[in-house]
Amino acid sequence: MCFSPEASFAVGSALAVIGAATIRKALRVDRSMLGFAVFPAIFSLHQFTEGFVWLSVNGGFNGVVFRYLYILIAVLLWPFLSPLASFFAEPARVGRPVRYALLAAGLMVTGYLAYKLANASGIDVDVVGHSLSYVIRYDTPLPEFANYAYAAVAILPLLVIRNSVLTVLAALAAGSFFYTLHEMREVWYSVWCLSAAVFSGLLYVAVGSSAKAQTR
Numbered sequence: 001m002c003f004s005p006e007a008s009f010a011v012g013s014a015l016a017v018i019g020a021a022t023i024r025k026a027l028r029v030d031r032s033m034l035g036f037a038v039f040p041a042i043f044s045l046h047q048f049t050e051g052f053v054w055l056s057v058n059g060g061f062n063g064v065v066f067r068y069l070y071i072l073i074a075v076l077l078w079p080f081l082s083p084l085a086s087f088f089a090e091p092a093r094v095g096r097p098v099r100y101a102l103l104a105a106g107l108m109v110t111g112y113l114a115y116k117l118a119n120a121s122g123i124d125v126d127v128v129g130h131s132l133s134y135v136i137r138y139d140t141p142l143p144e145f146a147n148y149a150y151a152a153v154a155i156l157p158l159l160v161i162r163n164s165v166l167t168v169l170a171a172l173a174a175g176s177f178f179y180t181l182h183e184m185r186e187v188w189y190s191v192w193c194l195s196a197a198v199f200s201g202l203l204y205v206a207v208g209s210s211a212k213a214q215t216r
Helices: 005-029 031-037 039-057 064-089 096-118 144-159 164-183 185-206 211-215
Strands: 123-128 131-136
Touching: 005 031, 005 039, 005 185, 031 039, 031 064, 031 185, 039 064, 039 123, 039 131, 039 185, 064 096, 064 123, 064 131, 064 144, 064 185, 096 144, 131 185, 144 164, 164 185
Parallel strands: none
Antiparallel strands: 123 131
């Protein structure tokens, strides 16, 4: 999250409320969307975590646990959780091979990034402008295609569900990915996660908007 720990905690608090409402709506309206419904709650935790990273960078305490938790959520969770949520959100046989392929790709990307993180020597965090820059000290530089593979398995699963709100969310996430990666490279982890966190509020609307739920 940009700006300050106070801003991170404020966004985290707002997403906690939205997340609780989205999960409750999914339980009531369409349980197949529960995988997506938990996204705002996870983003809430992510923003609270970055708030504590901010405090540690400002000299309050040793925040190594929080910086690792932030990176674990940012790097390892989404390329696995997004295909998994998509797989269960659309149980119809139409498009099932695509969802299997995305889930397999997500597992491969997650496994590769987990291997790279396990062999990294640490994580450096600095303030760049008004944002946090996370530098993972990999044993060898991460190939550029890995960033695009990560974004693909996190975003494409939103497009295989018959849900117009998820399509909008995918477009917003893709646009913010390309902008932050190319225009804000030093802080793209933080800024893209902020963008995705804000956009995740749309999931409250997405629950109940699928073709299956509307048929019901």
